[in-house]
Amino acid sequence: xxxxxxxxxxVHPNALCESSRIGEGTRVWAxxxxxxxxxxxxxxxxxxxxxxxSGVTVGDGVTIKNGVLIWNxxxxxxxxxxxxxxxxxNDRYPRSxxxxxxxxxxxxxxxxxxxxxxxxxxxxxxHATILCGVTIGPCAMIAAGAIVTRDVPPHQLAAGQPxxxxxxxxxxxxxxxxxxxxxxxxxQYRFDGSTLAWAE
Amino acid sequence: xxxxxxxxxxVHPNALCESSRIGEGTRVWAxxxxxxxxxxxxxxxxxxxxxxxSGVTVGDGVTIKNGVLIWNxxxxxxxxxxxxxxxxxNDRYPRSxxxxxxxxxxxxxxxxxxxxxxxxxxxxxxHATILCGVTIGPCAMIAAGAIVTRDVPPHQLAAGQPxxxxxxxxxxxxxxxxxxxxxxxxxQYRFDGSTLAWAE
Amino acid sequence: xxxxxxxxxxVHPNALCESSRIGEGTRVWAxxxxxxxxxxxxxxxxxxxxxxxSGVTVGDGVTIKNGVLIWNxxxxxxxxxxxxxxxxxNDRYPRSxxxxxxxxxxxxxxxxxxxxxxxxxxxxxxHATILCGVTIGPCAMIAAGAIVTRDVPPHQLAAGQPxxxxxxxxxxxxxxxxxxxxxxxxxQYRFDGSTLAWAE
Numbered sequence: 001x002x003x004x005x006x007x008x009x010x011v012h013p014n015a016l017c018e019s020s021r022i023g024e025g026t027r028v029w030a031x032x033x034x035x036x037x038x039x040x041x042x043x044x045x046x047x048x049x050x051x052x053x054s055g056v057t058v059g060d061g062v063t064i065k066n067g068v069l070i071w072n073x074x075x076x077x078x079x080x081x082x083x084x085x086x087x088x089x090n091d092r093y094p095r096s097x098x099x100x101x102x103x104x105x106x107x108x109x110x111x112x113x114x115x116x117x118x119x120x121x122x123x124x125x126x127h128a129t130i131l132c133g134v135t136i137g138p139c140a141m142i143a144a145g146a147i148v149t150r151d152v153p154p155h156q157l158a159a160g161q162p163x164x165x166x167x168x169x170x171x172x173x174x175x176x177x178x179x180x181x182x183x184x185x186x187x188q189y190r191f192d193g194s195t196l197a198w199a200e
Numbered sequence: 201x202x203x204x205x206x207x208x209x210x211v212h213p214n215a216l217c218e219s220s221r222i223g224e225g226t227r228v229w230a231x232x233x234x235x236x237x238x239x240x241x242x243x244x245x246x247x248x249x250x251x252x253x254s255g256v257t258v259g260d261g262v263t264i265k266n267g268v269l270i271w272n273x274x275x276x277x278x279x280x281x282x283x284x285x286x287x288x289x290n291d292r293y294p295r296s297x298x299x300x301x302x303x304x305x306x307x308x309x310x311x312x313x314x315x316x317x318x319x320x321x322x323x324x325x326x327h328a329t330i331l332c333g334v335t336i337g338p339c340a341m342i343a344a345g346a347i348v349t350r351d352v353p354p355h356q357l358a359a360g361q362p363x364x365x366x367x368x369x370x371x372x373x374x375x376x377x378x379x380x381x382x383x384x385x386x387x388q389y390r391f392d393g394s395t396l397a398w399a400e
Numbered sequence: 401x402x403x404x405x406x407x408x409x410x411v412h413p414n415a416l417c418e419s420s421r422i423g424e425g426t427r428v429w430a431x432x433x434x435x436x437x438x439x440x441x442x443x444x445x446x447x448x449x450x451x452x453x454s455g456v457t458v459g460d461g462v463t464i465k466n467g468v469l470i471w472n473x474x475x476x477x478x479x480x481x482x483x484x485x486x487x488x489x490n491d492r493y494p495r496s497x498x499x500x501x502x503x504x505x506x507x508x509x510x511x512x513x514x515x516x517x518x519x520x521x522x523x524x525x526x527h528a529t530i531l532c533g534v535t536i537g538p539c540a541m542i543a544a545g546a547i548v549t550r551d552v553p554p555h556q557l558a559a560g561q562p563x564x565x566x567x568x569x570x571x572x573x574x575x576x577x578x579x580x581x582x583x584x585x586x587x588q589y590r591f592d593g594s595t596l597a598w599a600e
Contacts, residue, residue, distance in 0.1 A: 014416055016214055016230050016231075030416050030433050031231050031249070031416075031431050031433065031449070033230050033231065033248050043498050048433050048451055049231070049249050049267075049431070049449050049451065049467075051248055051249065051266050051267075060498075061496055061498035061499060062496060062498075063496040063497065063498070065469075066451050066469050067249075067267065067285075067449075067451075067467065067469055067487075069265075069266050069267055069284045069285060069326075071284075079495075079496045079498060079499040080496060081494050081495050081496040083489070083494060084469045084471075084487050084489070085285065085467075085469060085485065085487045087267075087284050087285045087326050087327050087344075088326075089283070089284070089325075089326045089344055093323075093341065093369065093373035093374055093375070094263075094281050094283060094323050094325070094373065095279075095281050095321070095323055095372065095373040096261055096262060096263040096279045096280060096281040096321075096323075097263065098243050098260075098261035098262075098263070098279060099261060099279040099321055099371075101321070101370075101371040101372050101385070102371070102372045102373055104372070104384075104385060105372055105373065105374075105384065121495070121496075121499055121501070123493075123494050123495055123496075125489075125494070126469075126487050126488075126489045126529055127327070127487050127527070127529040127547075129326055129327040129344045129345040131344055141493065144487075144489055144529045144531055144547060145529040145547040145561060147327075147344060147345040160561065161345060161360070161361055161561055169493065170501075171499075171501040171502070172495065172501050172502045172504070172505055173493035173494065173495040173502055173505065174493055174505075175493070184504075184505065185501070185504065216414055216430050216431075231431050231449070233430050233431065233448050249431070249449055249467075251447075251448055251449065251466050251467075267449075267467065267485075269465075269466050269467055269484045269485060269526075271484075285485065287467075287484050287485045287526050287527050287544075288526075289483070289484070289525075289526045289544055293523075293541065293569065293573035293574055293575070294481050294483060294523050294525070294573065295479075295481050295521070295523055295572065295573040296461055296462060296463040296479045296480060296481040296521075296523075297463065298443050298460075298461035298462075298463070298479060299461060299479035299521055299571075301521070301570075301571040301572050301585070302571070302572045302573055304572070304584075304585065305572055305573065305574075305584065327527070329526055329527040329544045329545040331544055347527075347544060347545040361545060361560065361561050
């Protein structure tokens with residue numbers, strides 16, 4: 001269904017890619033489904049059985065592992081990692097729309113859809129659940145199985161149900177020591193007010 | 201595999217629908233699998249990668265989102281919402297059946313299969329896990345990521361691992377205030393003994 | 401893609417089995433994907449939408465339910481049960497590999513891949529998350545929704561986020577009483593040091 005970039009986008013023969021807005025170098029694997037109206041950047045990897053609904057925007061260089069489900073209203077910035085089976089939401093109080101008592105709530109999208117944003121370089125762990133309406137900051141890391149119910153600041157490591165801070169991580173992913181230094185790539189961070197930022 | 205209702209049931213070309221007992225207006229999306237011997241009512245929506253095993257009964261107007269797994273022994277009543285990646289179970293102490301030590305347990309179905317019921321209008325949040333043997337009452341709402349280990353009464357909002365009560369919700373899905381009134385549709389509820397019921 | 405055992409391995413027409421190392425009697429169901437370079441033993445059952453990556457080793461008689469995701473570095477011994485939607489991991493601090501800041505970490509596999517082992521006869525509950533680097537002992541049982549962050553000894557029942565001990569289970573799966581006896585198959589266990597073992 002995509003035109004003009006056939007040589008540059010790889011869609012597995014068992015995948016379903018209905019969007020024409022997929023960047024060069026992106027690969028879509030078996031049994032994944034990218035709906036028409038979704039936008040995906042360059043050099044992304046979309047794992048098997050993943051689902052990307054119409055209205056989703058995904059940046060460049062994003063890794064989306066198998067079984068990830070991303071709904072309308074979710075924006076994923078560049079270089080994000082989304083672990084296997086992580087699930088997003090877009091309706092805080094869902095009901096089946098065919099039910100008489102709820103039809104008034106589903107008349108207009110702004111009565112039920114809450115947007116979510118995952119900022120540049122963040123990682124979402126395996127099996128994490130991201131409630132709608134939150135922003136996960138740049139280079140934050142959400143632990144496997146965490147349930148994120150509120151905003152997560154840049155570089156924070158958040159874990160648990162609901163997710164709470166457990167420390168801070170480097171852009172390269174390794175936890176920072178007490179002096180806010182990365183033992184792996186030697187980057188030094190400091191707090192700029194309450195926000196962690198790269199220092200040197 | 202279904203007969204007599206071909207014009208009324210929509211099965212995506214990439215889906216697998218082996219059951220002949222699917223009600224009119226129901227749609228089955230890509231990579232979903234409805235087994236022979238499952239019963240699904242009218243006007244249901246069965247999302248991609250969902251799986252409905254033989255022996256499952258699903259009512260009318262039910263929304264089953266992507267990646268939901270429903271096993272033999274589970275009954276879903278009308279107008280239920282099942283969020284993305286919610287998973288049911290039917291065996292409290294599972295083992296691989298090919299293992300010599302457990303063959304006696306899997307000889308008869310009543311030695312391992314425990315039934316589960318989700319009552320009319322209930323919502324199951326994204327990524328929730330429903331242990332077998334429980335009943336989730338009408339219009340109850342299970343939060344995203346909750347693990348349900350015991351019965352949930354009508355209209356209760358239950359969250360956590362294991363799930364505990366966090367309040368009460370209207371039939372329309374919105375949490376009730378302290379006076380048991382819905383700020384959205386203005387429905388008033390009251391307790392009839394220990395059971396919450398619609399009053400006006 | 402498999403040769404010499406075509407009559408003995410069942411691969412559903414909607415499944416994708418690229419490995420030639422699948423034992424006799426094993427079945428692979430719809431929308432499951434077993435990659436080239438994965439090894440699976442005899443008499444296994446691999447449910448729909450399951451994914452088994454290159455480098456995984458699965459023993460004989462293993463039950464892998466729908467939606468299970470198993471990554472390179474994971475070893476599953478004989479007679480293990482893996483419940484629906486259980487997810488493994490192999491990278492404790494994942495980032496998108498396309499991100500400039502992390503390329504040094506993904507140059508060599510031993511800088512990010514941590515192996516995991518599930519020992520003979522263990523059960524992993526529905527929706528459980530298994531962090532990499534752990535060993536789950538023989539006949540251990542992981543409760544539905546648990547997040548396993550450290551080793552689990554033989555026959556232990558572990559539940560919660562993170563998973564903690566909740567008791568002990570028989571090889572047949574039934575919890576042991578205070579006298580370490582199984583009420584179902586009458587097996588008696590005893591502690592041999594800190595390790596539970598079958599006594600009679």
